[in-house]
Amino acid sequence: MDIIVCIKQVPDTEEIQKVKINPQTNTIVRESIKSIINPFDENAIEEALRIKEKNSAFVTVISMGPPQAEEALRKALAMGADKAIILSDPSFAGSDTLATSYTLASAIKKIGNFDLILLGKQAIDGDTAQVGPGVAEWLQIPQITYVRKIQIDGRMVRAERSLEDSFELVEANLPALVTVTKEINEPRYPSLRGLLKAKATKIIHWTSQDLQVDLKKVGLDGSATQVIRIFTPEPPSHGEILTGSVSQKADKLIKKLKKKNLI
Amino acid sequence: MRNEIKVIWEKCTGCGRCIPKCPLSAIVLENKKAKILPNCSFCGICVKACPFEAIELKRQEKIVDLSEYRGVWVLAEQRGGKIVPVTLELLSVGRDLADKLGVKLSLLLLGDEKKNVEQLRRYPLDRIYLVQDSLLNYYRTNLYTQAIVDLVKKEKPEIILVGATSIGRDLAPRVATRLQTGLTADCTSLQIDKENRNLIQIRPAFGGNIMATIVSPYHRPQIATVRPKIMKKASPKNERKAEVILIKPKLSLEKAAVNILDLIKEESEVKDLQEAEIIVSGGRGLGKAENFSLIRKLADLLGGAVGASRAVVDAGWIPSYHQVGQTGKTVQPKLYIACGISGAIQHQVGMRTSETIVAINKDPEAPIFNIATYGIVEDLHKFIPLLIDKLEKAQRSLT
Numbered sequence: 001m002d003i004i005v006c007i008k009q010v011p012d013t014e015e016i017q018k019v020k021i022n023p024q025t026n027t028i029v030r031e032s033i034k035s036i037i038n039p040f041d042e043n044a045i046e047e048a049l050r051i052k053e054k055n056s057a058f059v060t061v062i063s064m065g066p067p068q069a070e071e072a073l074r075k076a077l078a079m080g081a082d083k084a085i086i087l088s089d090p091s092f093a094g095s096d097t098l099a100t101s102y103t104l105a106s107a108i109k110k111i112g113n114f115d116l117i118l119l120g121k122q123a124i125d126g127d128t129a130q131v132g133p134g135v136a137e138w139l140q141i142p143q144i145t146y147v148r149k150i151q152i153d154g155r156m157v158r159a160e161r162s163l164e165d166s167f168e169l170v171e172a173n174l175p176a177l178v179t180v181t182k183e184i185n186e187p188r189y190p191s192l193r194g195l196l197k198a199k200a201t202k203i204i205h206w207t208s209q210d211l212q213v214d215l216k217k218v219g220l221d222g223s224a225t226q227v228i229r230i231f232t233p234e235p236p237s238h239g240e241i242l243t244g245s246v247s248q249k250a251d252k253l254i255k256k257l258k259k260k261n262l263i
Numbered sequence: 264m265r266n267e268i269k270v271i272w273e274k275c276t277g278c279g280r281c282i283p284k285c286p287l288s289a290i291v292l293e294n295k296k297a298k299i300l301p302n303c304s305f306c307g308i309c310v311k312a313c314p315f316e317a318i319e320l321k322r323q324e325k326i327v328d329l330s331e332y333r334g335v336w337v338l339a340e341q342r343g344g345k346i347v348p349v350t351l352e353l354l355s356v357g358r359d360l361a362d363k364l365g366v367k368l369s370l371l372l373l374g375d376e377k378k379n380v381e382q383l384r385r386y387p388l389d390r391i392y393l394v395q396d397s398l399l400n401y402y403r404t405n406l407y408t409q410a411i412v413d414l415v416k417k418e419k420p421e422i423i424l425v426g427a428t429s430i431g432r433d434l435a436p437r438v439a440t441r442l443q444t445g446l447t448a449d450c451t452s453l454q455i456d457k458e459n460r461n462l463i464q465i466r467p468a469f470g471g472n473i474m475a476t477i478v479s480p481y482h483r484p485q486i487a488t489v490r491p492k493i494m495k496k497a498s499p500k501n502e503r504k505a506e507v508i509l510i511k512p513k514l515s516l517e518k519a520a521v522n523i524l525d526l527i528k529e530e531s532e533v534k535d536l537q538e539a540e541i542i543v544s545g546g547r548g549l550g551k552a553e554n555f556s557l558i559r560k561l562a563d564l565l566g567g568a569v570g571a572s573r574a575v576v577d578a579g580w581i582p583s584y585h586q587v588g589q590t591g592k593t594v595q596p597k598l599y600i601a602c603g604i605s606g607a608i609q610h611q612v613g614m615r616t617s618e619t620i621v622a623i624n625k626d627p628e629a630p631i632f633n634i635a636t637y638g639i640v641e642d643l644h645k646f647i648p649l650l651i652d653k654l655e656k657a658q659r660s661l662t
């Protein structure tokens with residue numbers, strides 16, 4: 001079977017605190033910020049590889065982003081993916097989730113063969129969780145989001161989908177799109193052999209021409225939403241360290257919480 | 264201005280390189296110059312393909328007739344036949360937006376259970392669209408999308424609000440993509456720009472380190488998912504009894520695409536973390552799995568839910584659905600008590616917007632103290648049993 005995994009390169013979690021805004025241009029200063037594969041997307045890669053090991057499959061990873069997103073694809077290859085494609089073009093810049101999902105879907109259509117499309121449940125920079133359902137809609141295929149367990153059964157995918165206080169057991173015919181949570185697996189580290197193989201594998205580069213996309217639907221032009229301002233939230237108040245003996249601290253805490261009507 | 268594309272004769276060499284690139288075969292050579300045929304979609308691929316900059320494209324300004332779209336809609340979310348609290352929160356913010364715009368507030372209720380209608384009519388809204396079909400009693404992505412999109416196309420609301428829940432965030436992007444309109448996720452504040460009737464949507468990004476203001480000026484409807492537990496709930500006020508409009512959608516189960524085989528409740532002791540008003544969370548400082556009983560006891564006493572850091576989930580001390588943080592749940596209770604949790608950034612982003620944060624940690628340097636409203640530097644094994652004891656005594660003296 002053919003599996004396509006969509007991955008995004010995002011600022012490293014440890015570095016997220018350092019994300020700063022340039023007050024002049026109202027944009028995010030990204031220099032000197034280390035990048036990683038979006039953590040949930042690593043789970044998506046891992047799940048594709050596990051399915052490959054069980055059912056035999058061809059795993060293609062794609063990422064839309066600036067040229068340095070190749071790093072993320074290289075890591076996916078090192079983990080064991082078979083093929084990597086970067087969608088990079090100046091006209092893709094400034095995409096919102098509508099434009100991003102259109103571009104990804106166009107690439108998936110160009111790849112042509114797909115049974116299962118895997119994505120992370122959300123990207124940790126934008127936290128939108130909108131790209132997965134968007135891609136499924138552009139492709140007119142079923143979607144199953146927030147999945148913590150997948151089983152492939154012939155032409156069928158069976159999944160456990162997490163809800164707030166329960167989970168659903170669902171199934172859909174392939175091709176289908178699934179977004180995964182971190183509970184689904186523990187992503188592997190690339191092996192030495194994998195790293196060497198990844199170095200030797202060529203990453204395919206597709207531009208807007210290769211995808212034959214409608215330029216009105218990509219990048220800023222294709223985005224229905226516009227970010228008009230970004231700002232730093234009020235810094236969290238430092239609060240108060242309670243003092244005294246253990247017993248006094250407990251009394252003080254109870255008093256304070258009572259005063260706030262919390263208990 | 265309409266879309267315009269033209270070939271600049273002086274520059275065109277008739278090389279023909281644009282011809283195979285055109286996805287619609289809308290370019291031919293005529294008298295050794297490129298000629299663009301009327302089936303051109305103005306995609307601009309040829310402009311980039313031309314080495315001589317001989318093709319010029321001017322695109323139409325985005326003019327959409329936004330004035331056709333009027334009214335604010337709220338999508339009611341039901342789980343197990345019950346209206347989810349976020350619906351009432353959407354009704355209060357929706358009322359506010361509708362009043363500012365001078366339009367009606369409508370509630371969209373899907374399914375054939377009529378019992379919720381009477382209850383909801385008491386809230387300050389103008390209209391309930393009851394999309395009646397038993398296939399909609401349970402949430403299914405495709406059927407909900409179809410029912411909503413059909414109605415939106417007919418009624419043309421300018422704003423649709425959806426709860427940012429596991430259902431809302433599955434549904435809204437599908438609806439927005441089908442309508443080819445803008446969607447903003449997980450908003451924490453909504454306002455109206457009176458001049459152009461734009462919805463000003465404010466939301467956190469980068470795990471709450473940055474806030475973004477987002478608008479969708481050229482598209483309607485403007486759709487937003489709204490984070491639960493941020494907006495105050497609407498209260499039932501009887502003055503305007505909402506009119507009920509019955510809609511019979513045309514749906515078939517085959518179109519559902521995804522088959523729901525079963526719905527399994529997680530352990531009954533697990534309260535919905537995202538709905539909880541009080542959360543007591545335990546981290547590695549507990550020392551061992553058994554000590555979670557201390558956290559449970561405190562949570563029970565306060566009528567709260569149990570949370571956890573990733574370290575203890577990874578250690579297998581507690582199931583993962585308790586995890587708070589970047590790769591767990593984002594919570595915003597009135598009171599969050601972090602016990603033996605260092606407060607790594609990945610944990611903080613999941614709970615830093617809680618109203619009151621209490622941290623119990625024996626290390627005064629632990630980062631959790633940077634965001635704690637009340638910090639207690641103590642060994643939790645001493646402090647928590649004492650706290651429980653005092654709370655129990657206080658409760659007993661009340662009864």
Ligand SMILES: Cc1cc2nc3c(=O)[nH]c(=O)nc-3n(C[C@H](O)[C@H](O)[C@H](O)COP(=O)(O)OP(=O)(O)OC[C@H]3O[C@@H](n4cnc5c(N)ncnc54)[C@H](O)[C@@H]3O)c2cc1C
Pocket residue numbers: 013039545546547548549571572573574575586587588589590591592602603604605606607608609610613623624625626629641642643644
């Ligand atoms: C990509 C990524 C995603 C992540 N996502 C999450 C997430 O969603 N949620 C999350 O929580 N973490 C997440 N983490 C992990 C996070 O970085 C921390 O490792 C984790 O939160 C630490 O958990 P902890 O505070 O329980 O343990 P520790 O950091 O080990 O802290 C234990 C604390 O307990 C205190 N302590 C010890 N004994 C006592 C005692 N007797 N009395 C009082 N205090 C005591 C110590 O002083 C210490 O501060 C993520 C990490 C990565 C890389």
Ligand SMILES: Nc1ncnc2c1ncn2[C@@H]1O[C@H](COP(=O)(O)O)[C@@H](O)[C@H]1O
Pocket residue numbers: 006007008038040041044062063064065097100104118119120121122123124126127128129130131132
């Ligand atoms: N630029 C991108 N390239 C490839 N995949 C992406 C991109 N943006 C988002 N995704 C995928 O969509 C998921 C959800 O992202 P988001 O909707 O931005 O939260 C991510 O976990 C990725 O799997």
